[in-house]
Amino acid sequence: MCLDKLKQEVLHANLELVERNLVISTWGNVSGYDPETKLVAIKASGVHYDELETKHMVIVDLDGNVVEGEYVPSTDTQTHVALYKRFTEYGIHGIVHTHSQYATMWAQLGMDIPCYGTTHSDYFYGDIPCTRLMTADEINGEYEKNTAEVILERFEGDACKKMNAVLVHSHGPFVWGKTPLDAVLHSQVLEYISRMAYCNYTLTGGENQKIQRVLLDRHYNRKFGENAYYGQKKQ
Amino acid sequence: MCLDKLKQEVLHANLELVERNLVISTWGNVSGYDPETKLVAIKASGVHYDELETKHMVIVDLDGNVVEGEYVPSTDTQTHVALYKRFTEYGIHGIVHTHSQYATMWAQLGMDIPCYGTTHSDYFYGDIPCTRLMTADEINGEYEKNTAEVILERFEGDACKKMNAVLVHSHGPFVWGKTPLDAVLHSQVLEYISRMAYCNYTLTGGENQKIQRVLLDRHYNRKFGENAYYGQKKQ
Amino acid sequence: MCLDKLKQEVLHANLELVERNLVISTWGNVSGYDPETKLVAIKASGVHYDELETKHMVIVDLDGNVVEGEYVPSTDTQTHVALYKRFTEYGIHGIVHTHSQYATMWAQLGMDIPCYGTTHSDYFYGDIPCTRLMTADEINGEYEKNTAEVILERFEGDACKKMNAVLVHSHGPFVWGKTPLDAVLHSQVLEYISRMAYCNYTLTGGENQKIQRVLLDRHYNRKFGENAYYGQKKQ
Amino acid sequence: MCLDKLKQEVLHANLELVERNLVISTWGNVSGYDPETKLVAIKASGVHYDELETKHMVIVDLDGNVVEGEYVPSTDTQTHVALYKRFTEYGIHGIVHTHSQYATMWAQLGMDIPCYGTTHSDYFYGDIPCTRLMTADEINGEYEKNTAEVILERFEGDACKKMNAVLVHSHGPFVWGKTPLDAVLHSQVLEYISRMAYCNYTLTGGENQKIQRVLLDRHYNRKFGENAYYGQKKQ
Numbered sequence: 032m033c034l035d036k037l038k039q040e041v042l043h044a045n046l047e048l049v050e051r052n053l054v055i056s057t058w059g060n061v062s063g064y065d066p067e068t069k070l071v072a073i074k075a076s077g078v079h080y081d082e083l084e085t086k087h088m089v090i091v092d093l094d095g096n097v098v099e100g101e102y103v104p105s106t107d108t109q110t111h112v113a114l115y116k117r118f119t120e121y122g123i124h125g126i127v128h129t130h131s132q133y134a135t136m137w138a139q140l141g142m143d144i145p146c147y148g149t150t151h152s153d154y155f156y157g158d159i160p161c162t163r164l165m166t167a168d169e170i171n172g173e174y175e176k177n178t179a180e181v182i183l184e185r186f187e188g189d190a191c192k193k194m195n196a197v198l199v200h201s202h203g204p205f206v207w208g209k210t211p212l213d214a215v216l217h218s219q220v221l222e223y224i225s226r227m228a229y230c231n232y233t234l235t236g237g238e239n240q241k242i243q244r245v246l247l248d249r250h251y252n253r254k255f256g257e258n259a260y261y262g263q264k265k266q
Numbered sequence: 267m268c269l270d271k272l273k274q275e276v277l278h279a280n281l282e283l284v285e286r287n288l289v290i291s292t293w294g295n296v297s298g299y300d301p302e303t304k305l306v307a308i309k310a311s312g313v314h315y316d317e318l319e320t321k322h323m324v325i326v327d328l329d330g331n332v333v334e335g336e337y338v339p340s341t342d343t344q345t346h347v348a349l350y351k352r353f354t355e356y357g358i359h360g361i362v363h364t365h366s367q368y369a370t371m372w373a374q375l376g377m378d379i380p381c382y383g384t385t386h387s388d389y390f391y392g393d394i395p396c397t398r399l400m401t402a403d404e405i406n407g408e409y410e411k412n413t414a415e416v417i418l419e420r421f422e423g424d425a426c427k428k429m430n431a432v433l434v435h436s437h438g439p440f441v442w443g444k445t446p447l448d449a450v451l452h453s454q455v456l457e458y459i460s461r462m463a464y465c466n467y468t469l470t471g472g473e474n475q476k477i478q479r480v481l482l483d484r485h486y487n488r489k490f491g492e493n494a495y496y497g498q499k500k501q
Numbered sequence: 502m503c504l505d506k507l508k509q510e511v512l513h514a515n516l517e518l519v520e521r522n523l524v525i526s527t528w529g530n531v532s533g534y535d536p537e538t539k540l541v542a543i544k545a546s547g548v549h550y551d552e553l554e555t556k557h558m559v560i561v562d563l564d565g566n567v568v569e570g571e572y573v574p575s576t577d578t579q580t581h582v583a584l585y586k587r588f589t590e591y592g593i594h595g596i597v598h599t600h601s602q603y604a605t606m607w608a609q610l611g612m613d614i615p616c617y618g619t620t621h622s623d624y625f626y627g628d629i630p631c632t633r634l635m636t637a638d639e640i641n642g643e644y645e646k647n648t649a650e651v652i653l654e655r656f657e658g659d660a661c662k663k664m665n666a667v668l669v670h671s672h673g674p675f676v677w678g679k680t681p682l683d684a685v686l687h688s689q690v691l692e693y694i695s696r697m698a699y700c701n702y703t704l705t706g707g708e709n710q711k712i713q714r715v716l717l718d719r720h721y722n723r724k725f726g727e728n729a730y731y732g733q734k735k736q
Numbered sequence: 737m738c739l740d741k742l743k744q745e746v747l748h749a750n751l752e753l754v755e756r757n758l759v760i761s762t763w764g765n766v767s768g769y770d771p772e773t774k775l776v777a778i779k780a781s782g783v784h785y786d787e788l789e790t791k792h793m794v795i796v797d798l799d800g801n802v803v804e805g806e807y808v809p810s811t812d813t814q815t816h817v818a819l820y821k822r823f824t825e826y827g828i829h830g831i832v833h834t835h836s837q838y839a840t841m842w843a844q845l846g847m848d849i850p851c852y853g854t855t856h857s858d859y860f861y862g863d864i865p866c867t868r869l870m871t872a873d874e875i876n877g878e879y880e881k882n883t884a885e886v887i888l889e890r891f892e893g894d895a896c897k898k899m900n901a902v903l904v905h906s907h908g909p910f911v912w913g914k915t916p917l918d919a920v921l922h923s924q925v926l927e928y929i930s931r932m933a934y935c936n937y938t939l940t941g942g943e944n945q946k947i948q949r950v951l952l953d954r955h956y957n958r959k960f961g962e963n964a965y966y967g968q969k970k971q
Contacts, residue, residue, distance in 0.1 A: 077968055133935070137931045147436070167948075203853070239374065461602060465602075470610065496546055618833075620840060697861070701845060713875070715872045
């Protein structure tokens, strides 16, 4: 019952990736975590979004073993579950992976995305980190699990609460949130700010000033701080 | 009665922001001013455009106090009302705030947008001004009210009549017009010319010539000057 | 009767500008020429495309005098008729003016658009010319008529047959063809190649090689030369 | 019977080019090959996609002679059949030609597209090759056949199996796959990575690092290698 609801939620979030122009074809995937059962629902591997149904939401445990479903889960499943193992204690219950164009372009640069303005700091507390290059052993070994490892190197303690995205070097973004749909929104915002940052960088030859720290704090905190006053209810 | 009409008008203008690709999610806001009652209708804070209804148009007075409505008004309300206090005498009855991509990119540069052609001067009389950096005190204090203050530093006397837009440094555009819908059109044109100006700037490394003053005058005046002859009626 | 058909054709072509993302709001205009009556149908000035009907197609003679219709014709009417006076003998019966983004960006540079590939030479025989800056007298005088004058300086003899577009410096493109719809297609192709040329120019810092002359000839001629073999019938 | 099915498949693939924003007007074409009859179905020349029907799929033999159909086949037919002659033994049964914007921009540069990330190597094994300039004789002679010749210079042996695309210098991409629809997908991915590569190149002034070889191998092989594990079935 609970898992049915999770699967519906994860299906909906996957389809929203198409709506928001973040994926094409069979690319990308959304997963969702259920804290009661400690199980994850994730998109099946290589299924085209045009054909996606509830049955393609595969249930796996936190080691990535298939618990329910007739399909092979996403090849990135080991990355998702390794992130949940560390992030669920901070309330992260949704993870998204895309190859959205401008975020992926920054990943291909191997650069952190500089925080140039309030659109960025309304959602992400500072520069979006990019992982280091992986070693040949990491790539030839348990590649997807090791992908999570290099991500986690950039996130100490509860840092994942204020920074809901990472770029995997030469690859693309992984993004998370309190719910699968929350993670989709963060993916959309990441793509939006990635495009603006590209324009800022190219116009100034990389000399664009970053946002003032005090303004970054103000904007982040008016949405997510203790005394947040954006929206209809305190968060 | 009159306020109902205002709320309808402001709701419609808010939804047009989505239609014209100027906002996503809950971002941005439109307000409208009623000269009879001296009241303002403005979008409620943090409400998603997909769910936006008349009831989300909150009525506030020119000090930003809620007069009617069950929702919290936009966090940017203090910026809107402070602008109305100065601009209504020049017939400005609609204000828009967005984070539209290219206009926001220029705001993140902290640069005025150079007037490179007639598309720009058909609507805006000269370069689009960008505000100075705000001080830590201004940011930590009454931030939204102070945002209006740094805007107003760039607008002496009736300058707001011929320049319907400003960029707030590191943040994004505020735009106005005779009506809420007029302000939406100006927001759309601002985004359009911001994108072209980006391309002009990057292609020439910032050496693009600005429009001749005499041509700027001709185009602005054939639409908005005393002897305007664009359109079906003299304006 | 004939004029009704012309008006339908011109209305349809105007609406296609919206379909192909070449105009917004009230911008741009299409006209069509009827060789029998020597009359021109052109969009009324300042009418929004959402409201455009047959009645907004105004009939003018080749001096720009309104012959039929209750609306004021486009402010650019004098430019259109002055071009028809020179171009109709070469079979040009449709003219389009837009501020489409990338073509206008090149106009704002005051640069001819270099011919970098076969997509360009499939439609336009060589670089797209840009007019010189107009003088203060030309701008302050009969501006729209003088706009045609600086265009015509770039077109000797029958050059308009193989070059169906021009950029007006600091302003935007005027484009033509055998029919109004043909001119719309040329406007769409112009925008397409303008965008690619922008990317080519910025990637190489302006050092992109132009197409070989022999390849330019081959592609132009397989569509429009004496022994053309593109399409279902010889043109 | 078999040819009817082929024509349906090729019609569908042609229409998908429009859906995926890879062509406008009458541009581009898809062909499909039937190994039993050794015949090819290809789009008729110069037919607008809005009017495209099964009857516009012309059947030609591997020398390009029309075997069935009342329409003139694509002007690019000789390029298609010359590629099939070499590629069918490796299972290539679909070929696409477009002028999609960013891929064509790279072709106009005359540059191979560098492999900057896994989105690229998920489909193409290494840099996308660009052909050399053609000689005047090659252009003035059997141009379309010679276009295939300069393409084939870049593909020795079975190289077409792991590299499903090529850029023709100053012109645009030819792309292939196991089926016509497969070739359309590769065209769409090519456009996607071409745009990202443009951004990477301009942001770094051409100094962007390429993907590590070991990562390129890992991603290509997890989709198409002997031990591929992407998707629901081994390929």
